[in-house]
Amino acid sequence: MTATLQPSAPAPVAAQRPSNPVVSALGDGVVIAKRNVIKIKRVPELLVFTLLSPIMFILLFAYVFGSAIPIEGINYREFLVGGIFAQTVIFGATITGAGLAEDVQKGIMDRFRSLPMSRAAVLFGRTASDVIINVITLVIMALTGLAVGWRIREGLLKALLGFAIILLFAYAISWVMAWIGLLVPSPEVVNNASFMFIFPATFIANTFVPTDGFPSALRFVANWNPVSSVTQAGREYFGNTGLPVPDVWALQHPVAYTLIWTVLILLVFVPLSVRQFKVAASR
Amino acid sequence: MADVITASGLVKRYGEKAALDGLDLTVPEGTILAMLGPNGAGKTTTVRILTTLLEPDEGTATVAGVDVRKDPSGVRALIGLSGQYAAVDEYLTGYENLDMIGRLYKLGRKQSKARARELLERFDLADAGDRVAKGYSGGMRRRLDLAGALVAQPPVLFLDEPTTGLDPRSRSGMWDVIRELVAQGTTLLLTTQYLEEADRLADDIVVVDRGRIIAQGTADSLKSQVGGERIELVVEHADQLDQARGVLAGVAVGEVAVDEHTRRLTAPVTGGGKALQEALRQLDAVGVTALDVGLRRPTLDDVFLSLTGHAAEDGEDGTDSPAPTTKAGQQ
Ligand SMILES: Nc1ncnc2c1ncn2[C@@H]1O[C@H](COP(=O)(O)OP(=O)(O)OP(=O)(O)O)[C@@H](O)[C@H]1O
Numbered sequence A: 001m002t003a004t005l006q007p008s009a010p011a012p013v014a015a016q017r018p019s020n021p022v023v024s025a026l027g028d029g030v031v032i033a034k035r036n037v038i039k040i041k042r043v044p045e046l047l048v049f050t051l052l053s054p055i056m057f058i059l060l061f062a063y064v065f066g067s068a069i070p071i072e073g074i075n076y077r078e079f080l081v082g083g084i085f086a087q088t089v090i091f092g093a094t095i096t097g098a099g100l101a102e103d104v105q106k107g108i109m110d111r112f113r114s115l116p117m118s119r120a121a122v123l124f125g126r127t128a129s130d131v132i133i134n135v136i137t138l139v140i141m142a143l144t145g146l147a148v149g150w151r152i153r154e155g156l157l158k159a160l161l162g163f164a165i166i167l168l169f170a171y172a173i174s175w176v177m178a179w180i181g182l183l184v185p186s187p188e189v190v191n192n193a194s195f196m197f198i199f200p201a202t203f204i205a206n207t208f209v210p211t212d213g214f215p216s217a218l219r220f221v222a223n224w225n226p227v228s229s230v231t232q233a234g235r236e237y238f239g240n241t242g243l244p245v246p247d248v249w250a251l252q253h254p255v256a257y258t259l260i261w262t263v264l265i266l267l268v269f270v271p272l273s274v275r276q277f278k279v280a281a282s283r
Numbered sequence B: 001m002a003d004v005i006t007a008s009g010l011v012k013r014y015g016e017k018a019a020l021d022g023l024d025l026t027v028p029e030g031t032i033l034a035m036l037g038p039n040g041a042g043k044t045t046t047v048r049i050l051t052t053l054l055e056p057d058e059g060t061a062t063v064a065g066v067d068v069r070k071d072p073s074g075v076r077a078l079i080g081l082s083g084q085y086a087a088v089d090e091y092l093t094g095y096e097n098l099d100m101i102g103r104l105y106k107l108g109r110k111q112s113k114a115r116a117r118e119l120l121e122r123f124d125l126a127d128a129g130d131r132v133a134k135g136y137s138g139g140m141r142r143r144l145d146l147a148g149a150l151v152a153q154p155p156v157l158f159l160d161e162p163t164t165g166l167d168p169r170s171r172s173g174m175w176d177v178i179r180e181l182v183a184q185g186t187t188l189l190l191t192t193q194y195l196e197e198a199d200r201l202a203d204d205i206v207v208v209d210r211g212r213i214i215a216q217g218t219a220d221s222l223k224s225q226v227g228g229e230r231i232e233l234v235v236e237h238a239d240q241l242d243q244a245r246g247v248l249a250g251v252a253v254g255e256v257a258v259d260e261h262t263r264r265l266t267a268p269v270t271g272g273g274k275a276l277q278e279a280l281r282q283l284d285a286v287g288v289t290a291l292d293v294g295l296r297r298p299t300l301d302d303v304f305l306s307l308t309g310h311a312a313e314d315g316e317d318g319t320d321s322p323a324p325t326t327k328a329g330q331q
């Protein structure tokens, strides 16, 4: 093979790649993630989406709904913030899908696919950069939340666990969005498709109001919705409790239930997305 | 010389339609093969298969001895690709684009940065290197994309219409880069719609149409397939046409074509300049005034037309109105 090339031919520099495929795939993932983070700085809409809309959400819900939704046992604003955390980071996963669709559309994916790099790294790098965006978003929302009356009552360590489980669940959703992004022809379609799915998924849940008042069928869906369990898990870690928890296994064991969903989603959508990446061709 | 790129019996179907219909080609080491073909001929499809972006339905292909289907990642380590549409990340600067590619090729941090700067310099992008690529012109994107293909100095390069959209200066700059690369031993497959480009750069040319190779050879051998040289003469007055035809018939090796409307006569000849001199001498002797006379060789345009039955898509000046190799002005 390469032996047929005369010494005059330039040596392929790529031959120096590290022998360990895992190390090299991780390196690729870091390069891709870095690229996506740079993009956040350069695309104003993304920055607005990441920084401003969470603040707006907290303020709107806290003052508009907060005054109209009295609930027993806890200050509504304290109850609300955990739900908004969950909803916002799940929406954040859309960035993964739209970003991937854009890369396919613009032919950048072809460039990546022609390089001697790990194919999964493009996806891992992409989803990893979502985590970074989500961390930034959560910090800003937490500060805004603290300003409007949200409190951390179980200590910092538990609060960090609360953030961690929310981030973990959002990470799994990023892979669902990655798959959608590689499946559809353009970023706009990703946005539309995901809004159709994320809006109901985050509203038919305990995110904004307790589920007791829902009609029974809706209440059943809401109580078993993993968005409810991740919200509930967050609230427990932050100590934003005081309301009776519905007598449903999913909400009685919110951490376990959320982790089960996270693992299942990853098991299904990581391989699906990697496979779709291999076939996603531009034009 | 070993064949660095080989393809045999490539078939790729999209539904009923065959984008490639049994395509074969070989590129010997250190040479340039130009694929010439009209829109939709299957040039891009071929490049995508050879660069592992697309799997063929049938057929085999190797790059530097590595099978593109059996060991695609082995192939990727050896190739550089610049696709038909510039794959530039708009949100990164030119420098960041190249550095990212360098890192993905596993160049060390230092090496990758140095290489990025070097390539920006070479492609006339040094000043724009730290600006976001969104603001680049089409030609700048094109050059950045090509620079991206060269980051790891791959021994085999695939360039899909590398100079489409470049101005004449950038184009000839690109040609210089390509010649330099090949002089260093790079093997190169390029597709083009510009006949002049194939003529000037390529060691070998394949003409593709409807997913098949319909002709193959050096520019000269392709040209001789459509015929040899000919004298073209435009006379000043229409009443001199007959006299001129008589003279040309004496030196021609075939029939003399006359276009009365443009007062143009075309006569196939052998012996080039000698035949032209002889014709001019005789024309002078009989008192025919030539408005324009020249010896013309067939251009790739003629080749293309006669082979595919349709003209190349061509917005280029210079290629569709070829200059005569010898031109005598008014006598
Ligand atoms: N993804 C696809 N789906 C359906 N048809 C396709 C696809 N890709 C290519 N084709 C068809 O295959 C044929 C060959 O296309 P290809 O892009 O290889 O042509 P080309 O020679 O590169 O043309 P151009 O000069 O316009 O770039 C065309 O008829 C095209 O319509």
Ligand SMILES: [Mg+2]
Residues within 6 Å of the ligand: B043, B044, B045, B084, B160
């Ligand atoms: Mg093409």
